Amino acid sequence: MFIEKLKSLLGSELVSASESELYRHSKDESFHQPVEPDIICFPESTDDVVKIMQVANEFNVSVTPYGAGSGLEGQAIPVNKGITINFERMNKVIDFSPEDLTITIQPGITRSELNEVSNRQGLIFPIDPGADATIGGMVATNASGTTAVRYGSMRDQVLDLEIVLASGKVIRTGTKAKKSSSGYHLSGLFTGSEGTLGIITGISLRLHGIPEHTIAARCTFDTLSACAEAAQTILQCGIQVLRMELVDDKSIAAVNAYGNYDIPVAHSLFFEFAGTKVGVEEEAKLAEEVMRELGCNNWEDASTSKERSQLWTARHEIAYAYRHVKGVAVTGADVCVPISKLPEMVDYARLLIEESGLNGGILGHVGDGNFHTLVSFNPTIPSEQTKAEYTNEALTFRAIELGGTCTGEHGVGLGKRKFQEAEHGAAIEVMKDIKQLLDPSNLLNPGKIFY
Amino acid sequence: MFIEKLKSLLGSELVSASESELYRHSKDESFHQPVEPDIICFPESTDDVVKIMQVANEFNVSVTPYGAGSGLEGQAIPVNKGITINFERMNKVIDFSPEDLTITIQPGITRSELNEVSNRQGLIFPIDPGADATIGGMVATNASGTTAVRYGSMRDQVLDLEIVLASGKVIRTGTKAKKSSSGYHLSGLFTGSEGTLGIITGISLRLHGIPEHTIAARCTFDTLSACAEAAQTILQCGIQVLRMELVDDKSIAAVNAYGNYDIPVAHSLFFEFAGTKVGVEEEAKLAEEVMRELGCNNWEDASTSKERSQLWTARHEIAYAYRHVKGVAVTGADVCVPISKLPEMVDYARLLIEESGLNGGILGHVGDGNFHTLVSFNPTIPSEQTKAEYTNEALTFRAIELGGTCTGEHGVGLGKRKFQEAEHGAAIEVMKDIKQLLDPSNLLNPGKIFY
Ligand SMILES: Cc1cc2nc3c(=O)[nH]c(=O)nc-3n(C[C@H](O)[C@H](O)[C@H](O)COP(=O)(O)OP(=O)(O)OC[C@H]3O[C@@H](n4cnc5c(N)ncnc54)[C@H](O)[C@@H]3O)c2cc1C
Numbered sequence: 001m002f003i004e005k006l007k008s009l010l011g012s013e014l015v016s017a018s019e020s021e022l023y024r025h026s027k028d029e030s031f032h033q034p035v036e037p038d039i040i041c042f043p044e045s046t047d048d049v050v051k052i053m054q055v056a057n058e059f060n061v062s063v064t065p066y067g068a069g070s071g072l073e074g075q076a077i078p079v080n081k082g083i084t085i086n087f088e089r090m091n092k093v094i095d096f097s098p099e100d101l102t103i104t105i106q107p108g109i110t111r112s113e114l115n116e117v118s119n120r121q122g123l124i125f126p127i128d129p130g131a132d133a134t135i136g137g138m139v140a141t142n143a144s145g146t147t148a149v150r151y152g153s154m155r156d157q158v159l160d161l162e163i164v165l166a167s168g169k170v171i172r173t174g175t176k177a178k179k180s181s182s183g184y185h186l187s188g189l190f191t192g193s194e195g196t197l198g199i200i201t202g203i204s205l206r207l208h209g210i211p212e213h214t215i216a217a218r219c220t221f222d223t224l225s226a227c228a229e230a231a232q233t234i235l236q237c238g239i240q241v242l243r244m245e246l247v248d249d250k251s252i253a254a255v256n257a258y259g260n261y262d263i264p265v266a267h268s269l270f271f272e273f274a275g276t277k278v279g280v281e282e283e284a285k286l287a288e289e290v291m292r293e294l295g296c297n298n299w300e301d302a303s304t305s306k307e308r309s310q311l312w313t314a315r316h317e318i319a320y321a322y323r324h325v326k327g328v329a330v331t332g333a334d335v336c337v338p339i340s341k342l343p344e345m346v347d348y349a350r351l352l353i354e355e356s357g358l359n360g361g362i363l364g365h366v367g368d369g370n371f372h373t374l375v376s377f378n379p380t381i382p383s384e385q386t387k388a389e390y391t392n393e394a395l396t397f398r399a400i401e402l403g404g405t406c407t408g409e410h411g412v413g414l415g416k417r418k419f420q421e422a423e424h425g426a427a428i429e430v431m432k433d434i435k436q437l438l439d440p441s442n443l444l445n446p447g448k449i450f451y
Numbered sequence: 452m453f454i455e456k457l458k459s460l461l462g463s464e465l466v467s468a469s470e471s472e473l474y475r476h477s478k479d480e481s482f483h484q485p486v487e488p489d490i491i492c493f494p495e496s497t498d499d500v501v502k503i504m505q506v507a508n509e510f511n512v513s514v515t516p517y518g519a520g521s522g523l524e525g526q527a528i529p530v531n532k533g534i535t536i537n538f539e540r541m542n543k544v545i546d547f548s549p550e551d552l553t554i555t556i557q558p559g560i561t562r563s564e565l566n567e568v569s570n571r572q573g574l575i576f577p578i579d580p581g582a583d584a585t586i587g588g589m590v591a592t593n594a595s596g597t598t599a600v601r602y603g604s605m606r607d608q609v610l611d612l613e614i615v616l617a618s619g620k621v622i623r624t625g626t627k628a629k630k631s632s633s634g635y636h637l638s639g640l641f642t643g644s645e646g647t648l649g650i651i652t653g654i655s656l657r658l659h660g661i662p663e664h665t666i667a668a669r670c671t672f673d674t675l676s677a678c679a680e681a682a683q684t685i686l687q688c689g690i691q692v693l694r695m696e697l698v699d700d701k702s703i704a705a706v707n708a709y710g711n712y713d714i715p716v717a718h719s720l721f722f723e724f725a726g727t728k729v730g731v732e733e734e735a736k737l738a739e740e741v742m743r744e745l746g747c748n749n750w751e752d753a754s755t756s757k758e759r760s761q762l763w764t765a766r767h768e769i770a771y772a773y774r775h776v777k778g779v780a781v782t783g784a785d786v787c788v789p790i791s792k793l794p795e796m797v798d799y800a801r802l803l804i805e806e807s808g809l810n811g812g813i814l815g816h817v818g819d820g821n822f823h824t825l826v827s828f829n830p831t832i833p834s835e836q837t838k839a840e841y842t843n844e845a846l847t848f849r850a851i852e853l854g855g856t857c858t859g860e861h862g863v864g865l866g867k868r869k870f871q872e873a874e875h876g877a878a879i880e881v882m883k884d885i886k887q888l889l890d891p892s893n894l895l896n897p898g899k900i901f902y
Pocket residue numbers: 028029064065066067068069070071072075076087107128129130131132133134135136137138139140141142143144145146194195196198199200201319320409410411445
């Protein structure tokens with residue numbers, strides 16, 4: 001059957017059905033039910049991926065792409081079993097053009113590997129989800145992170161994609177030009193489609209110059225909504241932050257415990273300013289003035305690399321601080337709302353967590369209006385899971401009512417399907433029609449995004 | 452028949468078939484053959500547009516949206532006749548949220564009207580094609596202009612669209628959140644689709660703060676490729692220009708004659724730097740140093756609003772300088788290539804124009820790698836038109852070979868259809884399938900983008 005066919009077409013060293021590989025590819029970083037694929041393929045080229053799709057068509061088997069498995073919504077879980085494609089052997093740089101600030105890569109390269117290559121030429125790829133994800137996975141989920149307030153999301157970085165369609169045909173969606181008004185915007189359509197419309201086998205990206213100078217800062221406020229209002233004021237003053245993160249007191253306490261830090265336990269804003277030395281110093285000073293006028297406490301700033309990383313390391317560890325507790329599962333919302341709705345939204349999030357009686361915190365990329373709740377529960381106690389999910393749902397439906405989205409960056413996968421109708425209304429039918437058009441036999445990552 | 456039905460459904464004051472209206476809606480700013488529609492509708496609401504689509508379906512009549520008619524590729528010419536929809540009565544602001552830097556508008560508002568509203572709150576909408584286009588037309592062509600190097604194109608500004616589909620159903624493509632990973636990216640798909648996939652009846656956009664301080668500058672180089680290399684160096688140094696325009700000596704001569712200016716007739720770079728006062732002054736100084744090191748001549752800069760506009764007015768008038776000559780038609784390429792290919796591309800453009808024996812110049816938004824040729828010809832002499840078109844074609848095919856696009860900003864319409872196959876290859880089939888899916892009876896702006 002299809003497993004034999006795959007082995008003969010790809011060679012047996014490019015496929016595996018070992019217990020440990022089946023287990024590794026049964027799950028991601030979410031709490032969704034693991035499902036093992038029947039087999040995992042490790043293609044080395046676009047041609048290999050074409051062959052896999054031919055077999056999938058011949059035997060009518062599902063195909064699920066897998067990046068680093070760091071997804072938070074179950075996107076890489078092969079709910080229909082079948083073939084999982086792991087891209088770790090497709091991790092090469094195909095074409096690097098520092099003078100154009102562009103690079104073409106295979107999808108399996110991770111963001112830290114990409115930055116290693118880029119940094120050597122004074123360039124960065126700034127999109128930074130909290131995990132060392134693959135660039136293929138990041139394109140597939142339209143990932144972003146702490147720098148979205150300046151650089152946008154993955155979709156804003158993608159110039160061109162090579163895609164293997166469900167039919168096995170290969171297309172390119174763009175060019176290497178920085179802008180284009182030619183044809184329909186397929187790059188944008190495939191970005192964020194979570195492997196449901198086609199398989200990404202090549203990616204051309206924008207890179208950016210490493211800013212000459214960076215200043216980090218942190219301050220605290222008495223209430224969470226005061227933090228959110230302060231973030232809004234920064235944006236209204238036109239201060240060009242590179243990063244602006246909100247972290248509530250609970251999360252500070254959690255990370256203090258996890259990493260033996262000694263950060264003031266209070267609702268905090270973390271900043272980074274980057275650019276030319278003079279410009280950045282001016283901006284950091286202006287930000288400090290504005291924050292002090294709004295009554296902040298504990299303003300601290302730092303411009304050497306070591307001090308900066310001290311100010312910020314804690315921020316980067318918070319997700320793990322919640323996740324490292326044994327016997328505890330973590331769920332969370334990923335809402336993004338118009339900035340003016342942030343203060344009421346963070347207060348509402350806080351209320352919901354308190355009402356649930358569970359342990360949980362709030363943190364977010366507030367420069368975009370995006371924030372997360374992280375709610376811990378005991379997965380063996382069903383009522384705890386129900387309560388945890390209720391906080392997500394109530395918060396997310398409120399975000400949608402206020403003109404926001406159910407997912408600012410993590411994507412839909414399994415976990416956010418229930419919000420699609422409320423968020424997209426009649427447009428859902430158009431999305432389903434596009435799925436049906438491009439993947440008529442529903443081979444590509446079935447069960448994701450839509451029910 | 453359908454005209455009677457439209458009159459009875461919309462009321463006769465919202466339809467016209469007067470000679471002058473038929474003439475006005477038969478053409479745009481391109482040299483493509485005018486075609487008159489059968490009737491023009493002036494809807495006042497989304498509901499009116501739905502009614503128009505119902506009539507179009509019932510009588511199987513083509514529908515062509517019309518903005519300001521400033522398109523350069525014949526996009527608004529109703530080649531199959533039928534119904535033209537003019538949006539001038541749908542030009543209202545629906546929701547303005549300065550604190551979120553967002554605004555929701557109807558499609559018929561022009562960019563200068565939008566800026567009037569925005570400026571009152573210290574905000575701007577920075578996308579600036581050379582004409583006072585409607586925002587609906589600008590979304591439909593994914594327009595951009597001199598500020599794309601900083602702010603990107605229309606697609607980068609669009610948060611949400613209200614679309615009337617060919618079926619008459621109304622959908623929304625996004626939300627008011629600044630980023631989202633939910634569902635397929637329909638906002639990006641409809642943006643740039645030139646009225647062929649759906650009719651835009653509402654638009655939510657990002658706005659931006661007005662920079663505190665601006666400095667304009669201009670300098671010249673001995674050769675065109677030296678200008679292009681200098682532009683490339685500016686980008687590599689990470690200098691954050693707001694605008695960076697290349698204008699060749701022929702175009703300077705043309706605009707001097709047109710506007711009675713006295714600008715040094717040489718290949719020129721025009722700059723604008725914007726941000727905080729200290730930061731901008733630093734950047735302008737750095738740019739000057741870099742340009743002088745590269746051997747520029749005639750460096751001039753200015754920071755008062757009056758002097759700045761003196762430095763730049765000429766740049767804005769060039770398109771008209773070519774177009775105002777009686778009995779002369781103008782055609783031009785709109786290529787966009789990776790920045791490193793610019794020097795060879797501008798030299799090649801120059802060579803092609805010289806070989807054609809026609810009058811023409813080169814200018815462009817070189818910060819993005821986008822530039823235009825403007826070639827004048829006598830439309831009553833077929834051999835001149837052939838030669839003019841040959842320069843476009845040779846240049847555009849070369850751009851595509853070098854990883855570029857046939858249209859950086861003007862769109863495809865009628866004039867760039869011949870390049871679609873070369874640029875998009877097999878992806879064309881996917882685009883045609885999407886058109887067929889969303890508009891199975893080919894009612895919406897038929898004949899555009901594809902043959
Ligand atoms: C601690 C932690 C912090 C995080 N922080 C953030 C954050 O700040 N922002 C954020 O956006 N995300 C964040 N995430 C989520 C996750 O890192 C992102 O969703 C990331 O983009 C997933 O990439 P991956 O390579 O791990 O993909 P996977 O999880 O393996 O797969 C994700 C999806 O991509 C598809 N896919 C993978 N490769 C391809 C391909 N070549 N072609 C087509 N489809 C493909 C898969 O089928 C699946 O649908 C975080 C996760 C963790 C564990």
